[in-house]
Amino acid sequence: MSAFDLLVHLREIGGEPLAARAAFALARRLDAYLYGLHVAPLDTVAFSTPETVVFQVHEADRLYADAQARGGWWRDLLAAHAARGEWLVAQGEAVEALCHCARWCDFVIAERPTLNPDAPTGWGTVSRTVFGAGVPVLVVPEAAKLGSLGERILVAWNHSREAMLAIRGALPLLERAALVVVLDGAAQDDELGTRHLPRLDLAQWLQRHGVHADIRTFAPKGEFGAAILAQARAMQADMIVMGAWGHSRIAQLVLGGSTRHLFQNSDLPLLVAH
DSSP, rough: SSSSEEEEEESSOSSHHHHHHHHHHHHHHHEEEEEEEEEEEOOOTTTTTTHHHHHHHHHHHHHHHHHHHHHHHHHHHHTTTTTOOOOOOOOEEEHHHHHHHHSSSSEEEEESSSSSSSTTTTTTTHHHHHSSSSOEEEEEEOOOOOOOOEEEEEEOSSHHHHHHHHHHHHHHHHHHHEEEEEOOOOOOHHHHHHHSOOOOOHHHHHHHTTOOOEEEEEOOSSSSHHHHHHHHHHHOSEEEEOOOOOSSSHHHHOOOOOOHHHHHHOOOOOOOOO
């Protein structure tokens, strides 16, 4: 039996994609079941001429059938890494397919290109999946080395709902990590104006859940995202756990923000939740 189900977004079929490598590393650590998902394209026909609609539909059906037939590639990869899982194929919009399949998974693993990304930060496939999946997403930057994964984890803690969702999602990894460092930053302002809300003692909460963490006060003078990344590199972390877009996504895109900075600049995998 597998205790965890991980959804792996496989943009391309063939070789050993970065998202797959990350999934295999986590599968060994978590004894996880891996759903490999490929989304075949479905070109819009809304503005096509009647003469081309039939051709486009047939071509889309061919691409979908070809992707279904490539399940042996994924099964061979699973066997090579002594992992268990299955091959899933959808057709159409990748974010919709990922969010649908995430309903029965513990988190999603997706590669994010750093060169020629599919959309500006915050609006690409991975960013929109973070918003819609309902589970944490492990964002694997194209520049990630993946020498190890989940061995040395940095947690960015700002007392927000999003940060706590990420921590709860990462708990199985935190329990198994050799080193966990928590950067305890300033709490977000209470937007509802409620007074005297109870505060979580995260160190005690983690300890009760079998996680021994080094809690460090975090009050950088400069940009928070850059400071988080610098701390992660200093401790040789192989993963950062954090909440994503705690405030308005549009405001963060205009004003900057930790999520945006790390999505653009991190060479370490980010386990994020919204």
